[in-house]
Amino acid sequence: MARYDSLLDACGGTPLVGLPRLSPTVPDGAPPVRLWAKLEDRNPTGSIKDRAALFMVRAAEEAGRLRPGDTILEPTSGNTGISLAMVAKLRGYRLVCVMPENVSTERVQLLRMYGAEIIFSPAAGGSNQAVATAKQIAAEHPDWVMLYQYGNEANARAHYETTGPELLHDLPTITHFVAGLGTTGTLMGTGRYLREKVDGIQVVAAEPRYGELVYGLRNIDEGYVPELYDATVLNRRFSVGTRDAVLRTRQLVEVEGIFAGFSTGAILHAALAVAHEAVREGRRADVAFVVCDGGWKYLSTGAYGGTLADAEDALEGQLWA
Amino acid sequence: MAIEVRIPTILRSYTGGAKVVEGAGDTLGDLLTDLDSRHAGLKARLVTDAGALHRFVNVYVNDEDVRFLGALDAKLNDGDSVTVLPAVAGGAFGFAAVAAISQHRAAAAGRVAHDAAVVAR
Numbered sequence: 001m002a003r004y005d006s007l008l009d010a011c012g013g014t015p016l017v018g019l020p021r022l023s024p025t026v027p028d029g030a031p032p033v034r035l036w037a038k039l040e041d042r043n044p045t046g047s048i049k050d051r052a053a054l055f056m057v058r059a060a061e062e063a064g065r066l067r068p069g070d071t072i073l074e075p076t077s078g079n080t081g082i083s084l085a086m087v088a089k090l091r092g093y094r095l096v097c098v099m100p101e102n103v104s105t106e107r108v109q110l111l112r113m114y115g116a117e118i119i120f121s122p123a124a125g126g127s128n129q130a131v132a133t134a135k136q137i138a139a140e141h142p143d144w145v146m147l148y149q150y151g152n153e154a155n156a157r158a159h160y161e162t163t164g165p166e167l168l169h170d171l172p173t174i175t176h177f178v179a180g181l182g183t184t185g186t187l188m189g190t191g192r193y194l195r196e197k198v199d200g201i202q203v204v205a206a207e208p209r210y211g212e213l214v215y216g217l218r219n220i221d222e223g224y225v226p227e228l229y230d231a232t233v234l235n236r237r238f239s240v241g242t243r244d245a246v247l248r249t250r251q252l253v254e255v256e257g258i259f260a261g262f263s264t265g266a267i268l269h270a271a272l273a274v275a276h277e278a279v280r281e282g283r284r285a286d287v288a289f290v291v292c293d294g295g296w297k298y299l300s301t302g303a304y305g306g307t308l309a310d311a312e313d314a315l316e317g318q319l320w321a
Numbered sequence: 322m323a324i325e326v327r328i329p330t331i332l333r334s335y336t337g338g339a340k341v342v343e344g345a346g347d348t349l350g351d352l353l354t355d356l357d358s359r360h361a362g363l364k365a366r367l368v369t370d371a372g373a374l375h376r377f378v379n380v381y382v383n384d385e386d387v388r389f390l391g392a393l394d395a396k397l398n399d400g401d402s403v404t405v406l407p408a409v410a411g412g413a414f415g416f417a418a419v420a421a422i423s424q425h426r427a428a429a430a431g432r433v434a435h436d437a438a439v440v441a442r
Contacts, residue, residue, distance in 0.1 A: 209384075209406065212330060225376065225408055237386035239379070239404065 031284035047293035053083035055158035073144040085114035151227035159189025178271040178289040181207040191233040205237040206270035208321035240266035263321030335363040350393035
């Protein structure tokens with residue numbers, strides 16, 4: 001279907017494309033091992049987060065939590081903020097994003113373009129200051145609505161009701177599903193759906209392993225696991241470092257012409273690992289993985305060119321996924 | 322060859338500041354016991370009194386989460402690389418701020434319920 005009543009109706013239904021050049025070669029007579037990319041950058045604002053944003057807003061409307069003219073508060077500078085800004089604009093809400101003042105200018109420009117208002121927390125204060133600012137804002141505006149994507153069941157449900165069925169429809173022979181682990185919504189929703197429908201499906205998580213600066217001050221006693229996360233949905237979980245993520249991101253555009261962000265490179269790295277394992281074990285595999293977003297928003301990092309070591313340095317300390 | 326273990330910044334006080342230490346063991350549990358003999362206190366930060374991996378610690382063998390490989394019983398081989406990391410979700414700022422606000426909201430909801438109960442009386 002190529003005609004929709006509005007942009008919101010055009011959310012999802014993304015193409016699944018084969019990767020004939022990146023899929024591993026198998027010995028003569030061995031069963032095929034194929035990689036498939038789910039192009040989530042083809043959503044209205046260019047990322048997989050459009051699905052979750054739309055479902056979370058609809059769920060809040062149906063529950064009576066959101067009424068026309070209400071304000072949504074979202075502490076993020078990432079794709080969820082951009083998706084929510086678009087949905088909020090079209091559904092008649094005001095969106096306020098809280099973010100540290102040292103985020104990239106293209107993020108700020110994108111959010112403002114989609115109509116979001118931005119409250120900055122001082123960069124110097126780091127995440128402690130960001131938390132303090134967020135608490136203060138929430139206290140001053142008890143009527144603002146937080147959708148809280150890390151614990152919102154509608155986030156995972158978006159993928160249970162759309163991403164999962166789309167994948168099964170387009171690839172009934174699917175053996176592996178590989179996606180990124182952030183809020184965990186994509187993996188929980190799609191993973192649950194596929195586990196119900198496909199015997200022996202392997203649900204594989206790829207999580208970004210950032211540079212040391214990001215983990216530096218994290219206290220092990222005050223860590224964080226999203227409320228949506230249920231480890232029993234996953235079969236395996238890979239940690240992918242910056243260098244591997246950059247390498248795969250570049251490989252994806254060089255070999256298959258797909259220009260994606262770095263989180264997609266991390267996912268592709270895990271997808272290739274399970275694909276090569278299947279080749280070694282002589283098993284058939286149809287490995288579907290998620291292309292979360294395009295590379296446009298990350299061009300200013302400079303990590304698409306130069307040496308891998310330079311790219312790794314450029315992304316050190318950044319949350320690239 | 323031994324097993325290489327990457328230690329996060331927050332735990333380097335146990336390793337004399339070393340980023341990477343070496344150890345030996347057939348399983349992750351054995352390896353941590355071995356490490357603890359030279360870096361006293363390290364194991365207790367990673368494993369609970371009940372003998373499970375601490376909830377907010379992630380341990381990876383060759384980049385794969387050990388919770389899916391048998392946790393402390395995960396088998397190790399010489400030359401393996403083990404990485405220890407604190408649990409963070411994508412968008413570290415976002416989740417920290419959201420967690421703070423959600424706590425606030427839960428507290429506010431509790432107060433509202435309390436006030437309503439007081440009014441009802």
